[in-house]
Amino acid sequence: MAIKRNSDATRRRILDAAFAGIYKHGYQATSIDAILKTTGLTKGGFYHHFKSKKALGQAVIDEVLSGTFELLWVRTLEQYPDPIEGIKAVLRLVPATIGQNFAELGCPLNNLSQEMSPIDEDFRTRLNAIFHKWIDTVADALKRGQQNGCVLPGIDPQGAAIFIIAAYEGAISMTKNEQTPEIMNICASQIELYLEGLRV
Amino acid sequence: MAIKRNSDATRRRILDAAFAGIYKHGYQATSIDAILKTTGLTKGGFYHHFKSKKALGQAVIDEVLSGTFELLWVRTLEQYPDPIEGIKAVLRLVPATIGQNFAELGCPLNNLSQEMSPIDEDFRTRLNAIFHKWIDTVADALKRGQQNGCVLPGIDPQGAAIFIIAAYEGAISMTKNEQTPEIMNICASQIELYLEGLRV
DNA sequence: ATATACATACCAACCGGTCGGTATGCAATA
DNA sequence: TATTGCATACCGACCGGTTGGTATGTATAT
Numbered sequence: 001m002a003i004k005r006n007s008d009a010t011r012r013r014i015l016d017a018a019f020a021g022i023y024k025h026g027y028q029a030t031s032i033d034a035i036l037k038t039t040g041l042t043k044g045g046f047y048h049h050f051k052s053k054k055a056l057g058q059a060v061i062d063e064v065l066s067g068t069f070e071l072l073w074v075r076t077l078e079q080y081p082d083p084i085e086g087i088k089a090v091l092r093l094v095p096a097t098i099g100q101n102f103a104e105l106g107c108p109l110n111n112l113s114q115e116m117s118p119i120d121e122d123f124r125t126r127l128n129a130i131f132h133k134w135i136d137t138v139a140d141a142l143k144r145g146q147q148n149g150c151v152l153p154g155i156d157p158q159g160a161a162i163f164i165i166a167a168y169e170g171a172i173s174m175t176k177n178e179q180t181p182e183i184m185n186i187c188a189s190q191i192e193l194y195l196e197g198l199r200v
Numbered sequence: 201m202a203i204k205r206n207s208d209a210t211r212r213r214i215l216d217a218a219f220a221g222i223y224k225h226g227y228q229a230t231s232i233d234a235i236l237k238t239t240g241l242t243k244g245g246f247y248h249h250f251k252s253k254k255a256l257g258q259a260v261i262d263e264v265l266s267g268t269f270e271l272l273w274v275r276t277l278e279q280y281p282d283p284i285e286g287i288k289a290v291l292r293l294v295p296a297t298i299g300q301n302f303a304e305l306g307c308p309l310n311n312l313s314q315e316m317s318p319i320d321e322d323f324r325t326r327l328n329a330i331f332h333k334w335i336d337t338v339a340d341a342l343k344r345g346q347q348n349g350c351v352l353p354g355i356d357p358q359g360a361a362i363f364i365i366a367a368y369e370g371a372i373s374m375t376k377n378e379q380t381p382e383i384m385n386i387c388a389s390q391i392e393l394y395l396e397g398l399r400v
Numbered sequence: 401a402t403a404t405a406c407a408t409a410c411c412a413a414c415c416g417g418t419c420g421g422t423a424t425g426c427a428a429t430a
Numbered sequence: 431t432a433t434t435g436c437a438t439a440c441c442g443a444c445c446g447g448t449t450g451g452t453a454t455g456t457a458t459a460t
Binding site: 024025026028029104105106110111113114115117118119124127128131159160162163165166167168169170171173174176177178179183186187189190191193194197 | 224225226228229304305306310311313314315317318319324327328331359360362363365366367368369370371373374376377378379383386387389390391393394397
């Protein structure tokens with residue numbers, strides 16, 4: 001009747017519980033005790049894997065948040081030669097992949113960034129790195145679109161990318177405020193209107 | 201040398217300190233002790249004015265947040281016959297009125313809404329009421345624009361209003377993430393691009 | 401046998417909130 | 431006009447519980 005001990009799996013369980021807590025209640029309002037409760041661990045076990053609460057938060061950013069962004073945006077955009085179609089596909093993918101959570105809890109990356117950016121520079125730096133990769137991903141896609149002739153050559157890819165992401169994050173925020181997926185659909189169609197304006 | 205006792209002023213001081221704390225650290229992370237420190241009050245004095253921390257939070261929404269929104273949006277839009285010019289004016293007003301705070305701390309209304317909407321229905325209801333007034337304000341302005349012939353009759357004022365506010369909030373969020381007003385300018389010019397697309 | 405992966409017990413600081421008490425101002429009364 | 435009586439405004443100690451974190455002990459895997 002040996003009790004299973006698996007370091008990697010335990011660490012992963014902590015990470016998942018921390019992500020869920022942070023996603024719903026925010027970083028500051030997620031207590032270590034709460035994480036212990038959902039994982040069934042104790043203090044000693046937790047602090048064996050993470051040297052502080054801050055270290056846990058940063059691990060969530062590096063190992064959980066950055067991954068989900070890549071899965072949704074990078075993978076989708078790279079399989080569309082036309083970036084405008086690619087972005088529209090992401091917008092349509094949102095309700096499917098993340099489901100109800102997005103309408104209830106918003107974007108986990110933006111949530112954490114909004115909470116922590118003003119009060120902790122280390123968090124801000126890490127989170128901003130993901131945002132920059134995101135912007136570059138969209139901007140590169142738009143550049144490809146300009147080269148293969150489906151995006152207007154006059155527009156600034158960087159500026160357009162920033163706005164697309166801003167509008168996307170804003171749409172998710174409004175959806176969360178209202179607590180209904182309906183809002184996301186309204187905003188998505190308006191974003192598409194903007195996107196079509198970038199077309200040759 | 202009687203010590204000044206002024207109930208209204210004291211209450212206002214608490215409200216201001218609470219707003220500042222919530223704006224920077226969020227509601228949950230703003231302790232009553234911290235408010236006592238900045239106001240110079242004590243526990244007894246505080247609980248004479250507010251029966252609980254939650255009551256304080258709701259007073260901040262009703263008496264501080266709702267006012268700043270009205271000042272910026274309602275007042276500005278009502279003095280522009282052309283709603284598109286009105287919205288553009290608001291966008292230009294943002295850095296002037298709120299100044300550096302917006303780039304550092306974002307939109308106080310959206311901040312609180314993002315934090316509290318998923319975890320407290322009473323907060324959500326109050327905050328959502330402000331958002332609805334906001335949407336109606338912009339939608340009504342667009343309708344006026346349709347009547348006096350400067351906005352396309354085909355567009356849905358409600359949907360456009362929701363997206364304009366979403367894009368605006370998203371732009372502020374991105375600016376806060378990056379901690380530079382530059383981002384706001386980039387997004388503002390893209391929003392203007394969208395707005396011009398609504399014109400006849 | 402030694403390092404790893406946990407459990408247990410504990411700490412000081414802080415959390416929101418309560419409580420008995422006190423200083424002040426104001427209105428009725430004498 | 432002076433005195434009284436009471437509501438208001440505020441003080442500061444204290445409560446049970448929670449916070450992030452540590453020091454030490456023990457069972458398991460290699």
